[in-house]
Amino acid sequence: MLAAERRDHLLGLLTNEGKIIAKDVAADLGISEDSVRRDLRDLAAEGLCQRVYGGALPVSPAVAGYTARQAVAPDGKRKVAALAARLIRPGGAVILDGGTTALALARALPHELPCTVITHSPTIAAALLDHPRAELFLLGGRLFKHSAVTCGAAAVEAAQNVSADLCLLGVTGVHPEVGLTTGDADEAAMKRALASRAAETYILASSEKIGTASRFRVLPWQKITGLVTDAAPDDPVLAQLVCLGVEILRAG
CATH class of the missing domain: 3.40.50.1360 (Rossmann fold)
Structure with missing residues (x-):
């Protein structure tokens, strides 16, 4: 799966399930947890998720000024x-x-x-x-x-x-x-x-x-x-x- 496809998959999980569990995503996609964590770091840097232990949650829109x-x-x-x-x-x-x-x-x-x-x-x-x-x-x-x-x-x-x-x-x-x-x-x-x-x-x-x-x-x-x-x-x-x-x- 390409990086862009993984990104869309992760964002879809946030929307549909309300959270991402890194180990479950890694097992489902057949990739390493390190790869999932890197993807989550990139999404968090763009303000698209809030990283937590073991995965990520939807980021609040109320963090704006x-x-x-x-x-x-x-x-x-x-x-x-x-x-x-x-x-x-x-x-x-x-x-x-x-x-x-x-x-x-x-x-x-x-x-x-x-x-x-x-x-x-x-x-x-x-x-x-x-x-x-x-x-x-x-x-x-x-x-x-x-x-x-x-x-x-x-x-x-x-x-x-x-x-x-x-x-x-x-x-x-x-x-x-x-x-x-x-x-x-x-x-x-x-x-x-x-x-x-x-x-x-x-x-x-x-x-x-x-x-x-x-x-x-x-x-x-x-x-x-x-x-x-x-x-x-x-x-x-x-x-x-x-x-x-x-x-x-x-x-x-």
Whole structure:
């Protein structure tokens, strides 16, 4: 089989099966695992897959820059945001992550809702400036421009001095085996710090993130309360997550 044919075969596996297991592909095609791994390295370099131990998974489209991500699945993000906004109770305190889905959530909050919003995103804080009854706490640190959030040691330290009823967290990848992932190590550490300061943590993930993976793990499934998504009810990934005990809140 020619290299171009192997490439098409691998991409077909990602589309149809949602993953590539290198040893199985090698056995099916009668080639060495080294050859498969080289092909996967080439695909990963082009941003077409996310390599993991033993093979590869679909890469998340949410690893693009902040401006570009605003054009990715806007309807799905609005649906997820509308449902997630209902989790914030009057008088409650919420830690709100940054990113485009969280921004949609901030815009979906009732204008007169009395609440406390703790965030490390200046974009989120700015979106809530005209909410007269929302108390805002902005966590400082190094600004990670890719997602318009603060990260690093100073931001993590600031997060350790707050607490909330609820944390609403965005990720770029949602996969039953790999868990919840994102594309930057410092951002992943910040998300863990935020989640550790709330009584409950829900993950916000529009359908294009379901079944995909990024390089750095944020949290295992055991550390979250549930997942808010607009993915179809018959999505096989959701069925696997239910088997893992994950609560799914579906945004219709």
